[in-house]
Amino acid sequence: MRYLGIVLMTAMLTTGAAAATGSDDAAYRKEIETWQAKRVERLKSPNGWLSLVGLEWLKEGMNTIGSAKDNAIVIAKAPPHLGNIVLDRGKATFSLDPRATEAKIDGEKKPGAELADDSQEKPTTVSFGTVNFYLIKRDDKFGLRIKDSAADTRVHFAGIDRFDIDPSWRVEAKWEAYDPPHQIEEANILGQIDKVTVPGAATFEHAGRTYKVEPMLENPGDTELFLVFADRTSGKETYGAARFLYAAMPKDGKLILDFNKAYNPPCAFTPFATCPLPTQQNRLDMRVTAGEKKYRGGHD
Numbered sequence: 001m002r003y004l005g006i007v008l009m010t011a012m013l014t015t016g017a018a019a020a021t022g023s024d025d026a027a028y029r030k031e032i033e034t035w036q037a038k039r040v041e042r043l044k045s046p047n048g049w050l051s052l053v054g055l056e057w058l059k060e061g062m063n064t065i066g067s068a069k070d071n072a073i074v075i076a077k078a079p080p081h082l083g084n085i086v087l088d089r090g091k092a093t094f095s096l097d098p099r100a101t102e103a104k105i106d107g108e109k110k111p112g113a114e115l116a117d118d119s120q121e122k123p124t125t126v127s128f129g130t131v132n133f134y135l136i137k138r139d140d141k142f143g144l145r146i147k148d149s150a151a152d153t154r155v156h157f158a159g160i161d162r163f164d165i166d167p168s169w170r171v172e173a174k175w176e177a178y179d180p181p182h183q184i185e186e187a188n189i190l191g192q193i194d195k196v197t198v199p200g201a202a203t204f205e206h207a208g209r210t211y212k213v214e215p216m217l218e219n220p221g222d223t224e225l226f227l228v229f230a231d232r233t234s235g236k237e238t239y240g241a242a243r244f245l246y247a248a249m250p251k252d253g254k255l256i257l258d259f260n261k262a263y264n265p266p267c268a269f270t271p272f273a274t275c276p277l278p279t280q281q282n283r284l285d286m287r288v289t290a291g292e293k294k295y296r297g298g299h300d
Contacts, residue, residue, distance in 0.1 A: 025167060032165050032260050039263060040160060047132070047147055050154035054133075054146030055272040058087045065144075066097070075146060077131045079103065085115070085144075092117070092135050092142055094126060103128040117142065138274055139192045145272070153270055158297030160264075163237075169259040169290035173202035173213075175250035181217070186228075187277045189241060189267055194276070199225070202247075202255040206286065213257070214281050215247060224248055227257070228265075228276050231284040237293050239268040242278045245291075262291025269295055 042048055056073045064071040068080040075082070079100040086093050095112040096103055104127050105113050115124040115135040123134040130150040136143050148154075177200040186196045196216045203212045215225035227245040234240050243262045247255055266273035 028167055028170070029165050032258075035261055036160070036162070043160075043269075044154065044157055046149035046154075048154070049266040049269055049273065050157055051147040051149050051151050052145065052153070052266065052270045052272045053131075053148045053151045055136075055143055055274070056146065057141055057143040058085060058092065060087050060089075062086055066100075073144065075131065075133075077129055077148065079128065082126075082128065083112070087142055090142070094124075096126075100128065118145070136274070138188070138190070139194060141192070153297075156297070158295065161293040161296060163260075163289050163291060163293065165260050166290055167260075168206075169288070171204045171206060171257050171259070173204035173255045173257050175253050175255040176201045176203065177250075182214075184214075184279060186216070186279060188274050189277065190274055192274075196276075200250070201281075202250075202257060204257060209286065211284055211286060212281065213284070214279065215255075225250075225255070227282065228278045229262075229282045229284060229288075230278045231286055231288040233287050233289065237289075238291075239264050239294050241265065241267060241275060243288075243291060259288050259290040262288065264292045264295055269297075 043050055054075065059072070063073055063085045064081070065073045065075060065078065065083055065085065066081040067074060067076055067078045071081070079097070079102070081097045082100045082103060083094060083096040092115040093112065094105070094115050096105070096110065104110075106125055107127070113124055117123055117135040117137040119137055125132050125134045131146065131148045133144045133146040136145045178198065181197050181199040183195055184198050185193050187193055198214045199217050201212055201214050203210060205211075213227055213229060215227040218226050224246045227247065228242050229245065230242050234242070242265060244265050245257065245259065245262045247257055265275040267275035
């Protein structure tokens with residue numbers, strides 16, 4: 001009887017552990033599915049990356065804008081002569097043509113404004129009809145990022161393909177803080193080089209091998225680290241240039257990297273984005289079979 005009781009108790013404990021594990025897996029799957037749904041919602045929003053239709057670089061001095069072909073920057077859906085931007089040693093000032101009566105600056109009727117670029121929390125937005133643009137700064141270059149809520153890329157969005165959710169790709173990495181943080185150079189798809197802050201390195205194991213990545217800090221005071229990485233699936237199952245991943249700040253010497261949340265950069269959906277490329281350290285000699293796959297409606 002004592003032996004039978006031990007067997008029954010063992011069976012009960014095993015069943016309970018299995019139920020707990022199943023419950024944990026279901027909760028984790030729900031978490032990832034919720035994250036995926038919000039990701040698509042942001043992507044499909046009227047001002048999301050799918051609405052990006054143009055990127056025009058400004059020259060020093062006068063830059064005229066409008067749909068007429070005599071403009072320096074031609075935007076198909078703009079009034080014939082929307083206005084002009086004067087770029088003067090890093091300062092961009094927009095003046096609206098009085099005939100462009102439907103255009104607004106930050107949602108208001110204004111004759112013009114100095115343009116805050118995308119390094120600010122709220123860049124100045126010029127809008128007309130379904131189209132808007134704002135100033136971006138990349139290294140020493142300034143350009144207009146143009147979006148259209150009626151863009152074909154948004155209207156005909158093909159959805160996101162993904163690998164199956166796999167809890168084993170939520171890895172706990174050992175965090176090694178750099179003191180002081182490293183300043184490294186990172187290229188983007190335009191061939192420009194940016195200086196980025198790398199506060200440390202994350203080392204993790206998968207399938208018996210050890211890997212190391214260096215996430216960056218995008219802005220001072222951020223509560224997340226940003227990882228741009230490539231792996232052996234890049235250019236095959238996944239987007240060729242890179243994928244992105246955010247991670248909460250390290251705690252107790254550990255950093256959680258959940259590759260089920262790895263996602264395509266804007267460049268996977270539009271040729272008008274300026275995406276960073278992974279450093280050599282973040283090019284992984286492994287197949288990361290988690291997260292988003294190559295966008296079937298995009299380019300490589």
